[in-house]
Amino acid sequence: MTRLYLDANATEPLCPAARGAALAAMETLGNPSSIHAPGRAARHILETAREAVARACLARPADVIFCSGATEANALAMHALGKGRPILVGATEHDSIRTAPSAAILRVNQDGTLDLAGLDETLAAQPGALVCLMAANNETGVLHDIEAAAKICAAHGALLHVDAVQAIGRANRGWLGMGAASFSLSGHKFGGPMGAGALIIRRGIEVEALTKGGGQEQGRRGGTQALPAIAGLAAAITQPYNNAQIASIRDEIEAFCTSLGAIAPGSTAPRLPNTTSLILPGVRAETQLIALDMAGIAVSAGSACSSGKLAASHVLTAMGYGEQAGQAIRVSLPWNVTADVVPLFTAAYAAMVKRCLRAPAHSA
């Protein structure tokens, strides 16, 4: 059985440059905090990585705080920026943002983009808030207009944190230059190894560590840095991304599926080139996922609990899809996708549609 991995938004395949850099770092003896020669060698790898990340993110090396991943980076951002401020989060944010204690929800439009007028209204009532928005949505790929949101935030004295996890490498922008106070990223979402991420934060903002430890990262994040993962992250962030080709493969898949009755929420909005969300009306997401997995195709749906149980997508619910929010799968193409996947995927999808719509749907 040919296996197709179409779940890049969960994790991208490791890219060869990242693998090489991570292996080399793993072979390097020394703790970057040590003073001796091996320590200096390790520190050189760490700081070279920091410079590469800063360049790719249009920021300064001192703005880069390495940590374990985006969940930690988001928590650190809310900790640093949210002190004494009300926190407002987009309705389609990742759970690491959305479920923050006392966060109030900002509406999105039916196409998944932020309701900017709503943001303006909310901030008028709550000036000086911390607003957290994702650059690109993990389920639909829809891009929020961060530049416009940043202007509205600035007009109300609010701070903006951007969750850039899905956008880095695919739709990079100079978010700090647009006015964001910080943004988060995670290495394994763009071809690096799991276990390293970063918070990029505007100079002058004080960051009190969540874990103090040995004072690493200028006292802003304690704990020995995961050097191999960080080296891999830095190697991956500079890799080219074939935006146009990936988009054309995605569009072909999407056109085929919609011709069989699927609905593609968010497809009219600006979005990532690699992502499509596909609702198959009347068929539970888990039924679709299992059928495709058995055909060797890895996709995902909504957000899985650690049990593996699928909840209805809060993203599609926020976009107004009602019970269909539990009937969508997400196809997210990896950086190394080729056009060969189109006939393989479409054949499996067609077979699944035929079987699921013939058999009584498990709607219970």
Added chain:
Amino acid sequence: MRVAVAMSGGVDSSVVAGLMARAGHEVIGITLQLYDHGAATARKGACCAGQDIYDAKRVADRLGIAHYVVDSEARFKNSVMSAFADAYAAGETPVPCIACNQHLKFGDLLDMARDFGAEAMATGHYVRRLDGPEGAEMHQAVDPSRDQSWFLFATTREQLDFCRFPLGDYASKAEVRAVAAEMGLAVAEKADSQDICFVPSGSYAGIVEKFRPDALEAGEVVAEDGRVLGSHQGIARYTIGQAKRLPDAAAHMVVKKIEPGTRRIIVGPRGTHSAVVRLRGVNWLTAPRPLRAEVKLRARDSLRGASITPEGTGAVLTLDEPALAAPGQAAVFYDGTRILGGGFII
């Protein structure tokens, strides 16, 4: 062939998955998520799945088979938990495991197995499926102390035909555990599940209270001649034949009847039983016809001789010796080790 295995995370269904894989089948493990474990145990922050689903996943990993968790919470709540509370509110003594087998395991799960192209579904139940002249037959397990046939009487002939029960031939649970250990499964020594899975503390009143608080409202305990002997704290706390929790004036008596409308518990002396028992929802695993058989009126009951007459979708039992039959419980018909059918006591 492709075989779906209903995996609960316990040792029995884990061994079944292992046996099927060892026999060279393409095995798909499916675990039904029946209720939110975190909410059921009221532990803040506890995972919705709990240990059992984790164990099922680890067994599947160990065996190298596919495994999926299917969300059946809504279905379980409606078809099992709420029906359980409704039965108590109607003065019955329900058997939720039968409802779960009927609606979820041999209903939804089996349909799903067919949808996914499986040619059979195997479970860890202790019962045997034998081929007979009429097609698939259900027989008691070899180990009588493990036999679960009473709980499976509602399995239809079509469902039975699709099912496999490899553990029915094992002489003892110890033998099953030995196979699990030999397969290197971490669940080999896991304790057996107890009582009703969604009542972790063993007190079902909490579930009844949530779904049917009316079944826990106070009422009168009344003698058969109409004298009021005392009061009770809810009909859901009583079952036919029960002697516990009766007022002093009803000492040495047992519950004869539960009247949900008036919330009255009727008590009387022990030993005045009836020979005629009416059944509803009868499932036949042989051609329906009047017949002589042995019947079991509760899970751990002994076999009693009876004549059975089909009547519409139900049946009438005439017991050789009068006995106490609790509405809501099952009456299952046996011919030797074979299960001929069964129904719910009215």
